[in-house]
Amino acid sequence: MKLSRLLLCIIIIMVFLCTGCYDIRELESIAIVTGIAVDSTQHPNMIKFSVQIAKAEAIAGKGGGEKGGGSGQNSPVMMMDATAYDLEDALHSLRHDNSRELFLHHNQVVIFGKALAKQGIGSYLDALLRGHESRLEVPFVVADGDAKEILETELELEKISAVGIQRMIRHKAEISKLFGTNMLLFAAKMMENTASSVAPIIKVMDEEKTKRLSLTGLAVFKDDKMVGELNEPQSRGFAWLMGKIKASTITIDTKKGKAELEIISSSSKIKPNFNDGQKLDIKAEIEGFFDITELRGYENIEMEELLDLLVRMTKQEIQKLIMSCFKTCQNLNTDIFSFGEYIRRHHPNQWEKLRPRWDDIFPAINLSLEIDVTIEDTGKISLPPNLKGEKA
Amino acid sequence: MYTFLNKKLRYMLRQKEDEAQKKQPDNEEKLITGNLTADLELIREMMGTSSDIKVHEFKYGENSSQKGALLFIDGLVNNDVVTQSILKPLILSKSLNNYQAGEMKNTLDIVKQTVIYSGDIVERHTIGELIEGCLSGDTVFLSEGFDKALVISSKGWDKREVSEPQTEPVVRGPREGFTENFRTNTALIRRRIKSPHLRMDHLTIGKKTDTNVCVVYLEGVANPDIVDTVKVRLKTISTDSIIDSGYIEQYIEDHPYSIFQTIGYSEKPDVIASRILEGRIAVVVDGTPFVLTMPMLFVESFQTAEDYYIKPYFASMTRLMRFFAFFLTVSAPAIFVALTTYHQEFIPTTLLLTIAAAREGTPFPAFLEALIMVFAFEILREAGLRLPRPVGQAISIVGALVMGEAAVSAGIVGAPMVITIAITAVAGFVVPDQNDAASILRLILLFLASVLGAYGLVLGFLGILIHLASLKSFGVPYNSSLAFLKNMQDSYIRMPLWTMTKRPESIAKGDIQRKQYNTPPSSEIVNNAGSMEDN
Amino acid sequence: MILILIIGFSAMLLIDLPRLIKAKQLRLFIVYGGIYVTAFTLWLLFLLRIPVVSPFTLLSDFFKHVLNISY
Amino acid sequence: MKTQKASITPLQFMFSITCFLRSSSLLSSFFAPISKTDSWLVVLIASVVCLPFLWAFIMLMKAFPGKNLIEINDAVFGRIAGKIISAIYLWFFLTLTSLNLRDLGGFVGKSIMLKTPQIVIITVFILLCAWAVSLGLDIVTRYSVVFVILSSIILVVTIAATSNHMRLSNFLPILRQPMKNIIQSTNIVSTIPFGELVIFLMIMPQVNIKPKKLGRYFLPGFFLGAFLITLVVARDIAILGNTITIFAQPSFETLRMVSFFEVLTHMEILFAILLIILFFFKISLLFYVSMLAMSYLFRLDSYKPLILPSAAIIVVYSLIIFKSKTKHLEVGRETAPFMWFIFEFLLPLLTLIIAYIRKLPQKEKDARSKEAASA
Structure with missing residues (x-):
């Protein structure tokens, strides 16, 4: 029995030996990709695929020698790009002139150039979703102009600009969940039959000497082509209509004085009534809760009067924001509010009737709003200090 | 085929050896002849002339007519026991003088009952037993004309005193540890478990070293067939030397090829006592402070004594x-x-x-x-x-x-x-x-x-x-408590003491009940139960 | 690869042989031999890239085309 | 033939059923694309649909206490016919084992070990299962309780962690799709995860409990397992919504979305490890059952010598069973439900009916009572 037991152990070890390490990848043999930018080129169906790679020692600072900064050779990131017909070819061509294997797992952000977004990004998204190494919750941004340039701009606070961009998007998403989208949400929206989704736009603001990045507005997509843009107030209106705005503020400008109200929370309920299929009109009940953060002007005014004035003005402001956003979307004929999807989910049978003629129903929808504003709290002081005090 | 053959070969060889040993009469079996000088000569021939073996011949009895001899090993015996309570009474004993010289026949009984001040005296007949007694620290009293000899216990070598073991330091809980002395170890256990059911069966193992081993278990709690398997396995150890309990461990464990420890050991009497109370069997080995406990569960190596003394x-x-x-x-x-x-x-x-x-x-x-x-x-x-x-x-x-x-x-x-x-x-x-x-x-x-x-x-x-x-x-599944199957209270977490009313079923048989109520002592049930007993 | 196959199968034989002898049940020999040979031939065919139709696909095609019970 | 000694506790038996079902939760890639966002409902319907069949299993067991499936076949169908039906069952068990092995190879190959060939993954795995099986049923099923508790805790943790990606409106258009899809995926679910419980007929005599009470352990184990699968599928739908149809392994994609405190984000290694452990339990149980069936079919004393050669057969069978992954999916969706339906449900039902026609249970009962009287 002893001999066979010994033999068994040898064989098991041998089996493991011959399995060998197929999947081994030493840390020095991989190039960690932190950001991806895809741009269109002059040639109609060629794309420029640029990749931001993090250089390990520069970031770890090797004992804090020279800090990152500076665009010289010791900058913590390195750009590489390749032009090819589609993503896969680009990735392969990048491999030829690269001493290390591309490691896409830690990719922080995917940026599409505006020109390319206009031509349609469906096929590139497909390559990213199908690949094993790409993650679904990676944020996805449209660059206003050239995507590569966005990746190249240095951010003072962050060593790696891609990580910086990702943090900017997440910070912006705190205002409203709708402002930041990732691969999965975008793919999910594309698969809805009234497919139109929204992606944040990133711009390079070049002041005198330094370049700065800023996230303003939303790009509107129909299927996978970018058809329009929403500026900052319109995107706020979009967030209001969907009842998903949390953090930002509303400025009220009246004869009596200006006021800044901070939004605590908002919610919206959509009540479509179909009047048997011809014309669809949607009633949206929107509710907003606010805090007063700043009051300027408003001499000698009573508290109740002030509050009524503020409530009335906020309602108008919200009404204005929502209507401007809704109008632009209607003439772009893009249902970014996913009314279609809502009807499909909650009223399936009406949806059968509406679906074939949706493209001409949507522009004709008339939206009626019912806004209810409550001002929760006035902060530490109630009335502005500039009262002269003669009021008893 | 090959393994089968050579096993057969080895077996035949061993049989030949055993017969060889039986044929020539071993001089250990010889009986004591009355003639003192011949017996002493035989003993000296067997034990050689090493310096620490002492043979003292003296005369005793009425006007010192009777010749006797004391045989002991210097260093193993307690000298004042030998001199004060054996030699002195023999020489000075008056009770021997007033007997007539003729009836010397039963003097050995008289010496045994009245003269020697020692509680543990045994009569022996064969030379082998004499030598064995002498080697284990007793003194042997031979007398002219008697075919019996007295073996008087006089062990007294200097022992290490009970101190805190190095390997298992503890923050709270008793600090005493076992020592190399066999009797101290058994005493330490006996002091902790004062129940009459505590059995200590004695064995000697090893041809050359003849180490004392004793199997300690609680009658009625320990699983009888595990006790038997332990004893059978201990008896079948046919090696010539047992220096440390580690030897025994490797000889009697269930899975010699496994890298895991299936026999527990500890240096602290309170740990051993608590394990015996849980139905395990302890093996105390002479000459080593490490006492073995079996059967052992995998979860035991994660339990320390201290776990049960704190909240x-x-x-x-x-x-x-x-x-x-x-x-x-x-x-x-x-x-x-x-x-x-x-x-x-x-x-x-x-x-x-x-x-x-x-x-x-x-x-x-x-x-x-x-x-x-x-x-x-x-x-x-x-x-x-x-x-x-x-x-x-x-x-x-x-x-x-x-x-x-x-x-x-x-x-x-x-x-x-x-x-x-x-x-x-x-x-x-x-x-x-x-x-x-x-x-x-x-x-x-x-x-x-x-x-x-x-x-x-x-x-x-x-x-x-x-x-x-x-x-x-020892028949108890090694890892069943970690797989949530049996006695769960004490594996991953330790449930409060008052909930552990039963001993671990996989080990103990007999009376499983460790405690009556599984409610905290402060609860009313226990109190009014207590009050009922008062009135 | 064939070498590894041969080493593997001979190792298997070496491990199981003592137990087979001890068992001394002829039926066990036959069954063991049968399985051993089929395993070896299947592995050989697989390593030589000879396409072997597995009974499972056979049955499923039978269900699909002949009885055309399928979704 | 050796009479089986009752080696596993009823608790072990119940939880091995749950663990068996829980380990096939990765198979949602078969029916998710068909029944889209109603897959979780399909799992519930399937568990109700196959209740009568499970009841048939329990009746079969009560009718022949102390006998496993092969012995029951011999008793009911006589020697020759019984042998043939047992041979069919044996082929069914072997195919199940190699199918699951192929699933494992596919899963590991796609999730954590990209470039390692399938042969290596599968051979190493089957060696481990062979070692576990050679030690007996008690070792194979001992950790079932631990695995179930561990996997349920991790399931709850993943649900909590991915709740920020969840959108409950993904469930909404309930049962708005054609009935054909619903029927097809119910059939798939009731045969692949739930029907495979027929293998427990083989190990029932080894549970040390009176056969009458075994039903009290069989059904709760089944319900717990079915509930866990529903939870898994519901979690996938809540996150992926209608994109569930395009993913090859939906439940693995959701696990890639789990993130704690934005630092530990790519956690799918841990979940892959858990799924591999569950796969290990399922495959070694299936392997054990096929070995048991083989040893009873050929009336051998013990199955231990047969382990290594049949392991080799299972490995090569799993490599050549399908030409490609797509064929595997296609067969799994279209024809497998019908084939398995016959093996898992019709055959046991047939045996039960014939047994009652030939009034075997009465003979069995008075044989049992005679034995008790004489003992």
Whole structure:
């Protein structure tokens, strides 16, 4: 029995030996990709695929020698790009002139150039979703102009600009969940039959000497082509209509004085009534809760009067924001509010009737709003200090 | 075929040896002849003339007509017992004088009953028994004309006094530990369990060393057939020497090929006593402070005596921490290697960059680096143990620090690897009982992780689990309590004492009931039950 | 690869032989031999890239085309 | 033939059923694309639909206490016919084992070990299962309780962690799709995860409990397992919504979305490890059952010598069973439900009916009572 037991152990070890390490990848043999930018080129169906790679020692600072900064050779990131017909070819061509294997797992952000977004990004998204190494919750941004340039701009606070961009998007998403989208949400929206989704736009603001990045507005997509843009107030209106705005503020400008109200929370309920299929009109009940953060002007005014004035003005402001956003979307004929999807989910049978003629129903929808504003709290002081005090 | 044949061969050889021994009459079997000088000559011939064997011839009895001899080993016996309570009464005893010289026949009985001041006197007939008694520290009294001899117990060599054991320091709880002396150890156990049912069956094992071994168990609680298997296995040990309980452990354990410990040992009487009360069987071996307890469960190596003396919350927390530490010490290097070489995506981005930076210059692949560090750590640990106490401590600390630092700055080994190995080393000491098994498992898992990455690691874990499940310690499944099947109260967490009303079923048979109510003493049921008994 | 196959199968034989002899049950020999040979031939065919139709696909095609019970 | 000694506790038996079902939760890639966002409802319907069949299993067991499936076949169908039906069952068990092995190879190959060939993954795995099986049923099923508790805790943790990606409106258009899809995926679910419980007929005599009470352990184990699968599928739908149709392994994709405190984000290694452990339990149980069936079919004393050669057969069978992954999916969706339906449900039902026609249970009962009287 002893001999066979010994033999068994040898064989098991041998089996493991011959399995060998197929999947081994030493840390020095991989190039960690932190950001991806895809741009269109002059040639109609060629794309420029640029990749931001993090250089390990520069970031770890090797004992804090020279800090990152500076665009010289010791900058913590390195750009590489390749032009090819589609993503896969680009990735392969990048491999030829690269001493290390591309490691896409830690990719922080995917940026599409505006020109390319206009031509349609469906096929590139497909390559990213199908690949094993790409993650679904990676944020996805449209660059206003050239995507590569966005990746190249240095951010003072962050060593790696891609990580910086990702943090900017997440910070912006705190205002409203709708402002930041990732691969999965975008793919999910594309698969809805009234497919139109929204992606944040990133711009390079070049002041005198330094370049700065800023996230303003939303790009509107129909299927996978970018058809329009929403500026900052319109995107706020979009967030209001969907009842998903949390953090930002509303400025009220009246004869009596200006006021800044901070939004605590908002919610919206959509009540479509179909009047048997011809014309669809949607009633949206929107509710907003606010805090007063700043009051300027408003001499000698009573508290109740002030509050009524503020409530009335906020309602108008919200009404204005929502209507401007809704109008632009209607003439772009893009249902970014996913009314279609809502009807499909909650009223399936009406949806059968509406679906074939949706493209001409949507522009004709008339939206009626019912806004209810409550001002929760006035902060530490109630009335502005500039009262002269003669009021008893 | 081959193994079968040579086993047959060996068996025949052994039979030939046994017959050879039986033929020539061994002079141990010879009876004592009345003639004193002949007997002493025979004994001297058998025991040689080593310096510590003392033979004292003297005359005693009425006007010292009777010739006698005392045989003892200097150093083993307590000298004042020999002189004061044996020699002196024999020589001065008046009671012998007033007997007529003629009836010397029954003087041995008189000497035994009235003269010698000792409680433990035994009559012996054959030379072998005499020698055996003399070697184990008793004095032998021979007298002219009698074919019997008296063996008087006079053991008295200097023993180490009861002190705190080095291997199991404890914060709270009794601090006394066993010593090398057999009788002190049994006394220490007897002092803790004063029940008459505590049985101590005595055995001697080993042809040359003849060590005293005693099987200690609680009648009615310990499982009778486990007690029998233990005794049978102890009797069948046919080696010539038993120096330490470790010998016995390897001879009678269930799975000699397994790397896991299936027989528990401890140096502290309170641990041994609590295990005996749970239905286990303890084996006390002469000459070693380590007492064996069997059957042993895998979960026992994670239990320390202290767990039961402190409140259950902290005890359960440290118990869970010990499990995690054991997991860490076995798999930390393997996990590190698997993550850095196979699944880099698991490590967060910033950490991955720092590790990549740290490993930029190192020449070796992760697996080799880990292997070097693990062996370096093992060498350091061994050096720390083997050197005398103060020097040992210094060596292991200095060695670890200096070598680690130098290796990192010279760029041979990455800093994260040194940290992982340090964590493994420290975690290894949290579970001292399974330390040797852990260091072997560590190598196996490291090898698997380098060949197959996380997949190999999973297979390694499953392999260990299977092996643990297949082990049985004296018929009791080794790992059943960890698999949530039996006596759950005391495995992962320690339930409060008052809930543990039954002894572990897998071990104890007899009266399982350890305690009556599973409610805290302060609760009314116990109180009014108490009051009922009062009135 | 064939070499590894041969080593593997001979190792298997070496491990199981003592147990087979001890068992001394002829039926066990026959069954063991049968399985051993089929395993070896299947592996050989597989390693030589000869397409072997597995009974499972056979049955499923039978269900699909002949009885055309399928979704 | 050796009479089986009752080696596993009823608790072990119940939880091994749950663990068996829980380990096939990865198979949602078969029916998710068909029944889209109603897959969780399909699992519930399937568990109700196959209740009568499970009841048939329990009746079969009560009718022949102490006998496993092969012995029951011999008793009911006589020697020759019984042998043939047992041979069919044996082929069914072997195919199940190799199918699951192929699933495992596919899963590991796609999730954590990209470039390692399938042969290596599968051979190493089957060696481990062979070692576990050679040690007996008690070792194979001992950790079922631990695995179930561990996997349920991790399931709850993943649900909590991915709740920020969840959108409950993904469930909404309930049962708005054609009935054909619903029927097809119910059939798939009731045969692949739930129908495979027929293998427990083989190990029932080894549970040390009176056969009458075994039903009290069989059904709760089944319900717990079915509930866990529903939870898994519901979690996938809540996160992926209608994109569930395009993913090859939906439940693995959701696990990639789990993130704690934005630092530990790519956690799918841990979940892959858990799924591999569950796969190990399922495959070693299936392997054990096929070995048991083989040893009873050929009336051998013990199955231990047969382990290694049949392991080799299973490995090569799993490599050549399908030409490609797509064929595997296609067969799994279209024809497998019907084939398995026959093996898992019709055959046991047939045996039960014939047994009652031939009034075997009465003979069995008075044989049992005679034995009790004489003992």
